[in-house]
Amino acid sequence: MQHVLDAIQANANAEVFAKLAIPDSYRGVHVLKSEQEMWQGVATKDKDPRRSLHVGDVPTPAVAPDEVYVAVMASSINFNTVWTSIFEPVSTFGPLARLARESEWAKRHDQPYQVVGSDAAGVVLQVGSAVRNWKPGDRVTVHCNHVDDQDHSAHDDSMMAANQRIWGYETNFGGLAELAIVKANQLMPKPAHLTWEEAAVNALCNSTSYRMLVGRNAARMKQGDVVLIWGATGGIGAYATQYVLNGGGIPICMVSSPDKAEILRRMGVQHIIDRSAAGYQFWNGDEQDETEWRRLGKDIRDLCGEDPDIVFEHPGRSTFGASMYVVKRGGAVVTCAATSGFMMEFDNRFFWMRSKRLIGSHFANYREAWEANRLVSKGMIHPVLSRVFPLDETGEAAYQVHHNAHEGKIGVLALAPSEGLGVTDPALRAKVVDQLNWFRR
DSSP states (O other), X not given: XXXXXHHHHTTOOHHXXXXXXXXXXXXXXXXXXXXXXXXXXXXXXXXXXXXXXXXXXXXXXXXXXXXXXXXXXXXXXXXXXXXXXXXXXXXXXXXXXXXXXXXXXXXXXXOSEEEOOSOEXXXXXXXXXXXXXXXXXXXXXXXXXXXXXXXXXXXXXXXXXXXXXXXTTTSSSOSSBSEEEEEGGGEEEOOTTSOHHHHHTSHHHHHHHHHHHTXXXXXXXXXXXXXXXXXXXXXXXXXXXXXXXHTTOEEEEEESSHHHHHHHHHHTXXXXXXXXHHTOOOEETTEEOHHHHHHHHHHHHHXXXXXXXXXXXXXXXXXXXXXXXXXXXXXXXXXXXXTTOSOOOXXXXXXXXXXXXXXXOOSOOHHHHHHHHHHHHTTSSOOOEEEEEEGGGHHHHHHHHHTTOOSSEEEEESXXXXXXXXXXXXXXXXXXXXXXXXXXX
C-alpha cells in the first residue's frame, strides 16, 4: 500500500488515484470464526480483546457496483468492536451468514474471518460502476449505516430498514484496516481542519448522539431542557454534552473521577456529579435500591433546581432503573446501548403513572449522519480524541475501552504514518485548537 500512501501525501489528482493498483490482500484487524467459542465459561470482564483481535493480511474482495474502495488513514475503537472481540452477546459470524443469503454480492461477507471496525477516515481509491457522487482521490469519512436502498423499508428513515446493519460489526470488511469496502451512501466529506485520526473518531458516536438529541426521530431536545448524561466524557456522552450546550440545554453530567470532571469544566459544563464520590449503590445484590434513586434525584435538583427533561442512557442495566425514576413527569429516557448489561429492570409504576417516555435509538440515517458531520466540518462540534494507537496495537486499544480506562474516543492509525497529518484548512483549525485539545491535556 506504499504507492497509495505516496499518492495521498502528494495530493494526487483523481486520474492518478484511479490508476492505482488495488492490492490482492491488505492488513486488517480481524476475528476468526474458529475462535468464536474461545470465551465459553469466562466472565465478561475477563474476556481479553488482545487475544481475539488479530492483525494480518486478508484477501481483497471485489467491490459491488454501489461500493468503493477506501484507503483507510485512520479508524477508531467503538464498543461494538469490543462486543465482536469477546463474541458477546452473540458471535457476529451469525449475522454475516444471514447477510450472505441476501444476494450474490452479499455472499462475500461470509468468511472464516471478519475484518472489524465501524469508523474510518481516508481516501477513495476506486468506485463501482453505479457510484455517482464520489470519485477517486476524494477525502472522506465513513459512517456505519449499511443498508440496501432497493428495499422499500429503507426509505423515509433508513434506520427502520428491514436489512439495516452496522458496517464492521454486522458486516465484513470494516474500517480497522488499511483498506475498507463501503457503500457509496456511507461516505461523507472529511472535515478539512482535522487530522486523519481526529476525523476518524466522529462518525459513529457523533451521529448517534445527534439522532438521540437533535434529530426528529428521538428525544428532540429544545432550549432550556435539562439533560442528564451518563458517561459524559465517554465516546457518545462527550458528543451529547456538546449538543446540549450548543442547543441551549442544561447538561447534568455524570462522570467517575475528578479528572473527567475537569474535562467537562473545560468544555463549559457547570453541573457535574462524580458518581464515584457520591457512592451511589443502585443495586443491592439482585435488587435495586429506590432510596439511591431518590438520592440521585435530590442531587440533580440541588444542582439545577428541577428534574431532567431527558435522560441520555447508554450504560444499561447498572443505571437504567435510576434513569427511569429521575426523569421528570412526561419526560423521556432515550437509550442507544447497554454496555453494563442488556436486561433492564425498572419500576413501572413511576413510568406509567407519570406518563414518561422510553425511546430506543440506533445510530443514525444518512441525512442525520451528514448533518452531524457538517457541524464537525464547521468547527461547531469537536472530536473527543484522547489517545491514538497504531494498527498493530488495536487489541490493547479495545482492551482499554472494554475496561473504561479511557476518556472520549481512542483513535487507530492505519495507513497514516504518524499523527497530525491530513489538515487542509489550517485557518479553521487555528480558531478551534483549544477545543481540539479538550481530551488530550
